[in-house]
Amino acid sequence: MALTERQKQTVLGALKERIRGGCPMCLQANWTIHNEVVSTMTASLGGDTTIGGGFVPMIQIICNNCGFVSHHAVGLLGISLNE
Numbered sequence: 001m002a003l004t005e006r007q008k009q010t011v012l013g014a015l016k017e018r019i020r021g022g023c024p025m026c027l028q029a030n031w032t033i034h035n036e037v038v039s040t041m042t043a044s045l046g047g048d049t050t051i052g053g054g055f056v057p058m059i060q061i062i063c064n065n066c067g068f069v070s071h072h073a074v075g076l077l078g079i080s081l082n083e
């Protein structure tokens, strides 16, 4: 699901309020917000994955220097997926 411009601004504001410092890998503070909401697949301890299981909607921000990707739960950032 692509983010609207309003949602991207909400993400940006929430992250600026809650995150201090730069990238945990290279310490640079130059990020790009990925334009899509993403999720991870659930898996069993035996290694099987589940398609269609529960998921946590997440935003990705990507360090423009080293490529580190950080995931943040949409629900905790105050973003409604119904906007």
Ligand SMILES: [Zn+2]
Residues within 6 Å of the ligand: 023, 024, 025, 026, 027, 028, 063, 064, 065, 066, 067, 068
């Ligand atoms: Zn980095």
